[in-house]
Amino acid sequence: MIGINLLGLLVLVLFVVLLIVFIAIGDRWPVSFRKIRGYEALLKALERAVESGERVHLSLGTGSLIGTDSAAAFAGLVVLTEIAKVTSLSDRPVVVSTGDGAMAIVAQDTLRSAYREAGALDRYEPISARMLGPTPFSYAANIPILLESERVSANVLLGAFGAEGALAADFGERKQTFVMAGTEDIQSQALLYAVAEYPLIGEEVFAGGAYLDVSPAHRASLRVQDTVRFIIVGGILIGLLLNLLGISL
């Protein structure tokens, strides 16, 4: 049909079908994922924080809710669900910070649902999810105050960050806290690799749900990503080969 992006539609349908298929298969086709140091250390850091009565801080970044960089923030919300359940009954539950007002509202809803699921709705406080500043560096400037006043021992940065993400991670490293940082921006990933103790490179940001075993759908999502990745790699190699042979598509 005229004007219809058939290739795009096809890719979209492929994603949906693969997601549904892998969710339906579930554990009947077992798969093992490679180890990611960050998520392994995260679980231990959570336990340590809960046992020592210290707080966990999760940052969803400075990206907008409706921007293209919101995907990493949604991945951070998935991890927030799990962290909230773990810390719901500790002395100091998790605190969430964002650089966008709409993202702060979404974080509040996620926290409330997680507390309800953990049976600790009475411990939910709306100010647990807060906006630190409207601009990236004003957001980063509030990080040391938050780390100090809330007695944070585990610092998780999962969302849309710019260069201020490296600054936030550096503040956490100065406090000798556990720092795990990941974002979708390439520049920021390079900065976080140098600064953070446990950096997440590339799409490791989106693997949090699967590695923390949030739900079978998240494991299925990771399998979908791997499947399509191999398809793309195969297509690239085929295109390269054809180009080398002088065949143009």
Next chain:
Amino acid sequence: MAEIRCPMCSAVNHADAEECVECGARLTPLIAGDEPTGESRESGLAASAEGQTAEGEDWLARIRRDAESPPPEEEPEEAAEDIEPGESPDWLGQLRQADQAYEEGPPTGDQPDWMDEFVAAGDEETPEADQDEEVPEWLARIRERTQSKEISTEIDDDWISSLRDEEAQLSAERPAGLEELEPAPEEDQEEEADLPQSAPLDLGALSSVPPPDRPSGEWRLTDEEAEAGVDAEFATGPPADFSEEGFREDAGEVQGELPHVPALIPEDTGEKPIIEIDEKVLDSAELPGWLEQIKPALAAMEEEEAAFGEDQEDDEDDLAPATLPSWLEAMRPVDAFRPEIDLEPEDDQPVESAGPLAGLRGVLMAEPIVAKPRTSSVSASRLEVTERQYAQAELLQRLVESESREVRAGPEKPFTLPITRWIVTLVLVVAILLPYGFEQFGFQGFATPNVQSRDVAPLVSLVNNVPVEQPALVVFDYTPGYSGELDTVARSVLVHLNNRNIPIVTLSTRVTGPPLAERLMRAISEESAGDGIQYLHLGFLSGGPTAIQLFAVSPRDAILTGFRLPEGLSRQNVWASPILQDVRRLSDFGVVVVITAGTETARTWAEQTQPWIGESPLVMVLSAGAEPLIRPYYESLNQQVDGVLTGLPSAVAYQQNTGQQAAALQSWDSFGSGLMMVEIILLAGIGYGVSRWLLDRRSG
């Protein structure tokens, strides 16, 4: 169909069957002279040697008839006189050694003929009030016939003779338990003919139990017993499987003993015998002589009963304690299980004074009995503990103790000065500030690059070809933190546009964008000669990428108000400005310049505006870090970005190519010195890391 139930195994058999199909027991009593049928006989069972005739009911009929007619007179003494001293009665000689392991009771089934006189004697007598269930049937009949006085001698003669014949037949075919028994000598059998007609007691199952004081196997009467006077009247035939030695005639020697029936012999405890023979039966003139002799013994038994008192239970009084075989006696539990507590007499027992049992005697006292501490009669075995268990127990004890012990707070981490950070900061600050004193030190500064980036010249050409009548849209999409770098780089392009008298329209998708734009444009305007620069701020575009697409489709619908508008222009009518009078679409702008530090923003503008930008070029002024990701948009065949300007060196080169006053050179020396310091720091870090690795490796 008529059925008959086996008396031994209760199996149902045909009415005409003689033997049970299950166990082989006789279903019908043997009549004297009949051949025994059946392949095997159950040991200990009263077999046909008892003298039961095949036609069992005939004798019963005779008994009934005799009961109506007066019993024949008999001389019990005659039976006794017939037996010569020293000789055991014939019937006694017929006694067989019983199986020691088997205890028989009296046989069930039809009553033999020799029991007729008993039945007749006890007919008129009323039965005992307490008919014990364990009283054998044959003895029960005796009681019933206490009034019967007619015993047919003739009938006795008949069945005695039949018994003799049958005995001869059975001698060759013995029951299973009686194989080792030997028949009495023939002389006994001959003598048996002279025995009185009265029949001895047929004990059946009881007959196999030897008396307690007689070793097993001695089932024959001793001479003494024979001399004691066995009533021949009652010794008219050997009972089947008779294991007793015989009767004990001397009732005066053994008190309470019944002849040849150990089960009837009460123990010394004074328990009443199982079988109670009514004295009236014994008073009957028709009783055999031997039974006459036991009358004193029975009387003695009755006296003992009275002496026993009312405390004895009726059941126990009626029952004679069973005589246990020696092997069974050996299995009796020892005295250790007997209670140690001796109960006091009731009168001596204290009266309970409290609780629901107040006023009662015999209440168990908790304190003196139950709660009395006493050592266990069983010595506790020594607990064996291994070394490992000791160690684990000690560990557990230490853990428990440590829990209660107050833990001192660990020493706080000592405050360490961030020396390294201070040094790095100091070095970089000095490096940046130092160039301002280069002239004083005679340093000329860093040379400008002689190699220009290949992107500069095309960009210069592109901007030179922008139509003058069309305004340029400049997007300020960076935060104040990047203003130090991007202001310097963007100034080159903005000054070039201003030098060509192209109006500039600013826009931003960030809230801090319009102030940044105003600051830069004002600075450029102040530095430019003439009337300054023509610029207009459209202000803040809210909505991110969605808003960008909206603006690309219809700019007038996406932006309604401006920022710091010039006089005469209201915020509600920014599009009335002369600069924007011909602008309806994105393609109406002469060039679109996006100034950003983030790759995402650059990509969003490149992708969202592509369908609507038309022929207008898109120029990216980027931070050095964003260049690698935007370059593909610039170098692809389907070019989405038409020009790229990245970093201070490119800005310096652009300014040199456009004949601008090299304002970028003002920060060139600081830039150079700072870069040099960072390179030195990195080299130092590499050296430090390698040396630590070597040291760690050497130390192992």
Next chain:
Amino acid sequence: MKLGSYLIWAAVAAVSGLFVLLGYFIPVNLIPVAFQLRLLIMQWAVLLAAVGLFVGLANIFLVHWTKVGEQSEGWPYSAILLIFFLITLMVGLVFGPDSETVRLLFNYVQLPVEATLSGILAISLALAGFRILSYRRDFISVVFVGTAFFVLIGSGPGLIPNDGPGYEFFAGLRNWIAQVAAAGGARGILIGVALGSVVTGLRVLLAIDRPYGDG
């Protein structure tokens, strides 16, 4: 919230998201009604983002107001923030956002503060570069530091003078690293990030992930 309630929100999110998504693949402008509806949904998104900014500012105020009220740790900083928050708000409301006063506040307070933070970032990155080999001794870290060094060498004046014979080599090396190696690697990472973004978005559209909460 009961089961039926959150299903309604899930349905609303799914329908609107799918409608906008399909608009990228199917030319809805051919159908004027669909085009207008899609445009309307996007305008609502823009409005909600602006409202979200106000909600975020209100959240900032509430958080720091609570800290001051409870006098929890760090409450003096919260008090200062609240004071200047209110002053700036009042100035902006009274004089307007594009007034000279607000411009002065921006140029002499906010801009220098954020620029300083950016400078601190540069120092932190330099320090991180110095320590990286002592913290992580692996091949990737060695490549990282080496790449950073050579790109810096070819980016401007420094240890290698611009007019020296070696600068052209290092400049070319820097260009190759930035435009070939880094660009290719970045493309691969971007493809992975894009895959993750697509799947994450699909989970939201299919109501598997419900960031709007379950009630």
